[in-house]
Amino acid sequence: MKRKATLALAASVAAAGATGVALAAPASAATSPAAVCGSGYSVIDHKALTGSTAYLLWNSSSGRNCVVTVKTTSVGTKTRTGAYLYVQGSNPISDVDDYAYYAGPVSAPAAGKCVQWGGGTNNQWWYSGWTHCS
Known part of the structure; x- marks a missing residue:
């Protein structure tokens, strides 16, 4: 059970990080x-x-x-x-x-x-x- 929670948390963090990178790319290209x-x-x-x-x-x-x-x-x-x-x-x-x-x-x-x-x-x-x- 602990392993599933850790994997779920890691997936959430990775998804949040990927979203942040995707949003930042247009701004950095434009600047x-x-x-x-x-x-x-x-x-x-x-x-x-x-x-x-x-x-x-x-x-x-x-x-x-x-x-x-x-x-x-x-x-x-x-x-x-x-x-x-x-x-x-x-x-x-x-x-x-x-x-x-x-x-x-x-x-x-x-x-x-x-x-x-x-x-x-x-x-x-x-x-x-x-x-x-x-």
Whole structure:
């Protein structure tokens, strides 16, 4: 009898784990920073934060930077999340709202210019100094 109970419990745990993995797969596929920014972008920098990771991407063909902030906690629940990009000589741009998975993309031409970038969630926000001058 004890063995049957153990097997039933193990089957329940396995089923719950499999369900969690199946539900998480679409979110992780949709939150690839390069997929969010679009074709031709590659990650050139990132900042791991409490609750999210901010990514800076570059597209060498278009000369554009892109910023995406991907949530690492409260994923699937709408919480304050933001992405920020400031290209030297231009106005800063940002995307801040209640998002379930990520904020952004925010992108702008940046060839030959320095950028400030960042983002975060209510857990932690971060902004770079002038960097990635090309």
